[in-house]
Amino acid sequence: MLKVTIDNITIDVEEGMTILQAARMIGGKVVPPAMCYYSKLKGTGGKCRTCLVKVAQSSAKDPRPMPKLVASCSTPVQDGMVVQNLTSPEVQEARKGVVEMLLVNHPLDCPVCDQAGECDLQDLSFNYGMEETASEEERREFPVIDIGPFIKLHMNRCILCYRCVYAADQLTSERRHGVMYRGDGSEISTLIANVIDNDFSGNVIDVCPVGALTDKTFRFKSRVWFIKPMDAHRECGRCSGKGTVWMFGNEIYRVTGRKDQYGEVEEFICNECRFEKKELASWTVEGPRKIKRQSVISANHYEKMVQPSIIKPIEGQMIPPQNEL
Amino acid sequence: MGSSILLANIGVPGIRNLKAYRASGGYSAVEKALREMTPAQVAQEVTRSGLRGRGGAGFPTGLKWSFLDRKTDKPRYLVCNADESEPGTFKDRFLMDKIPHLLIEGLILSSYALGVNNCYIYIRGEFKYLVGILEKAIREAHQNRFLGEKILGSDFSLNIFVHPGAGAYICGEETALLESLEGKRGNPRIKPPFPAFKGLYGCPTVVNNVETLATVGPIISMGGEEYAKIGKGKSTGTKLISACGNINNPGVYEIEMGLLLDDFIYSPAYCGGIAKGKKLKAVIPGGSSVPILPADLILRTLNGQKRLMTYESLAEGEFASGTMLGSGGFIVFDEDACIVRNTWNLTRFYRHESCGQCSPCREGTSWMENVLYRLEHGSGKLSDIDLLVRVAKNIEGNTICPLGDAAAWPVASAIRHFRHEFEEHVKNA
Structure with a gap:
């Protein structure tokens, strides 16, 4: 076991863990935000730079600080390491800088984005964003494209975390999309706007931290904070069949994986469960899903379900239908 | 202070060919090393020479070699970084063009010291004409038993392969170079692990610059201590x-x-x-x-x-x-050069060459280029100057690889030393 201290909290961790994993063991506010790291996908991390931390002491053997801020998601801990996240003003400044970079070309179209309310970039800009943009340059624009019948790609919103590339690579048998071009012209794309035709392709939507990849079967149906997340399961030959169904009344609006407090799914689900099973009869509802993240949807925990009392119209006083008002 | 080591024989007619190179003392260092020295001794001479990486960072070569993981059973690789693409730098091209055997000799000696049997020269795509020159030199070395199986009758075998890149500046960064060499997109890797432990094909790898490796031959010929007296x-x-x-x-x-x-x-x-x-x-x-x-x-x-x-x-x-x-x-x-125009030109380069993997570099290089374009073309504001300083600071040190630093430093230093010129551009617009 190795001893590591993060923001003055010391814990024992196993060898080979990263600083971020150690911080997640402590939990709470010392956990650096991560936009590109995804514990269930090999090789992710290191790219978005939001999880930068300061290593004030490299190890017990070598007490020197590391010369630069390091990405906590890809830096392994060493015995006696001392890490500063919230306690380092330098880290907070650098993170603000990174968030500003992520927003320079982001369209800020949250009012019409399906991800709003459960978006990591929204959380980040709430915590670290500036009040106004310093950039007066034109934002870069890409056309919106369809990746197959179920997935919509808004490249403008993408922060190039590469999660979907790793997901497609590791979950599907044949990866047909990736990153094309380079620099600020990089884009996630399929070579010839090809269909991603695979049972597990829908998971790219779940791993996307922003609204770049959205579910076409849910597009513009509802804001996420109006629908109730319920854990549910069904018999499925392809995946575990354990998902979260998002309901409005008795209607299922969309199905996702079960996401934890870091926005990571517990298990990846198949496309049939995600896109085709939208009737309540297909699912066994277990109960409300607690969303532990700080987004606006966490305002509605639905821990205590209160059946809305049905208001019966009083005789003779007809409530006019909406369209007549 | 006229000391010429690498370019000493550059004027010898036909020095590109093995015959002339041999006649002027070439490959004697290989003979000396393979017959009289152990690999550890060769490495020790390099350490003693105080040779530092000539690619830009100036890291001691002997120390870099000592990091190479020798405990695994995996093969080890030596990769020669010939992806010279830094604007203003054209020394490796000159060296490989004029006296290619000097590099080949250095590669044989370094491979011997590191216990490497397969060595790659990763050469910039635009240097296509050099590929033929290097491959001819390698062929000649093979024919004369300086390469191949059991070199000069010793137990040491080595093959050298020339691999042209596709012309990306980022592939000069050693881990992006390795990705590209493996046939992947040239994105720098997240470090650790460092190439000395997990490099090419996941095996321990040393990546050195052309000039660094070419210097190993003369170091072995004259001895490390003698070399250290120069400079x-x-x-x-x-x-x-x-x-x-x-x-x-x-x-x-x-x-x-x-x-x-x-x-x-x-x-x-x-x-x-x-x-x-x-x-x-x-x-x-x-x-x-x-x-x-x-x-x-x-x-x-x-x-x-x-x-x-x-x-x-x-x-x-x-x-x-x-x-x-x-x-x-x-x-x-x-005195007539315009620092603003020059800085803008450099940011254009870095914007074009950023791989786009990490956010500060991808967004920052294009942002700086946009602002400098405005300054140079008469629609800048005084506040833009401080904005540039801030953006450069937000890139510096926060990126995966040194390209971010390389893009930020020219902007930061130009404003540090020539702020008045930027201000004049705004006022006289």
Whole structure:
């Protein structure tokens, strides 16, 4: 076991863990935000730079600080390491800088984005964003494209975390999309706007931290904070069949994986469960899903379900239908 | 201080061919090493020589070699970084073009020292014409038993392969180079693990610059201690400098480290002074990525000492009043040069060459280019200057690879030393 201290909290961790994993063991506010790291996908991390931390002491053997801020998601801990996240003003400044970079070309179209309310970039800009943009340059624009019948790609919103590339690579048998071009012209794309035709392709939507990849079967149906997340399961030959169904009344609006407090799914689900099973009869509802993240949807925990009392119209006083008002 | 080691035989007719190269003493270091020395002894000579990486970082080569993981059963690789793409730097191209066998000899010796049996030369895509030259040299070396199975009757076998890249600057970064060599997109890897443990195909790998590896031959011939006597202090030996810009004699020069910078610019043996009798305005001494310095600070340090062509002297004053020797791409600007236009031009380069993997570099390089474009084309504001400083600071040190730093330093240093020029661009717009 190795001893590591993060923001003055010391814990024992196993060898080979990263600083971020150690911080997640402590939990709470010392956990650096991560936009590109995804514990269930090999090789992710290191790219978005939001999880930068300061290593004030490299190890017990070598007490020197590391010369630069390091990405906590890809830096392994060493015995006696001392890490500063919230306690380092330098880290907070650098993170603000990174968030500003992520927003320079982001369209800020949250009012019409399906991800709003459960978006990591929204959380980040709430915590670290500036009040106004310093950039007066034109934002870069890409056309919106369809990746197959179920997935919509808004490249403008993408922060190039590469999660979907790793997901497609590791979950599907044949990866047909990736990153094309380079620099600020990089884009996630399929070579010839090809269909991603695979049972597990829908998971790219779940791993996307922003609204770049959205579910076409849910597009513009509802804001996420109006629908109730319920854990549910069904018999499925392809995946575990354990998902979260998002309901409005008795209607299922969309199905996702079960996401934890870091926005990571517990298990990846198949496309049939995600896109085709939208009737309540297909699912066994277990109960409300607690969303532990700080987004606006966490305002509605639905821990205590209160059946809305049905208001019966009083005789003779007809409530006019909406369209007549 | 005319010391010529790498380019000593450059004037010998037909030196590109093995016959002429052999006649002027070539491959004697290989014979000496394979017959009389153990691999550890070869490595020790390199450590003793004090040789430092010539690609830009100046990291001690012997120390870098000592990091190589020798405990695994996996094969080890040596990769020669010939992806020379830094604006202003053209020394490796010159060396490979004129005297390719010097590099081949260095590769054989280094591979012997590191226990490597397969070695790659990763060469920049634009240097296509050099591929043929290098492959011919390798063929000749094979025919004369300096390469292949059981070299010169010893137990040591080596093959060298030339691999042309597709012309991306980022592939000069060692881990992006390895990705590209493996046939993948040239994105730098997240470190750790470092190439010394997990490099090419997941095996322990050393990546060295062309000039560094070419110097190994002369070091073995003359001995590490003898080599360390050349130069000054921790900057031992000679260095190739590619001089360009507004000077009378642009070209590649081999200088002994410790040469007065003043002499390098004004001596007829080197740059020969500023072209058309104009005054010196500024110098970027180590390739486009290192900070630019105005004339007074490049000739003398802040405390009045004459600046020398060494790693230490050029870095004196750190970033406030110093710069770096870098790769030796010596770019000179005369009094008529526009620093704003030049800085904008450099940011265009870095914007184009950023791989786009990490956010500060991808967004920052394009942002800086946009702002500098406006400044140069007459629609800048005074607040843009401080904005540039802030953006450069947000990139620096926060990226995956040094390309972010390389893009931020020229902007930060140009504003640090020539802020008045940026302000004039706004006022006279």
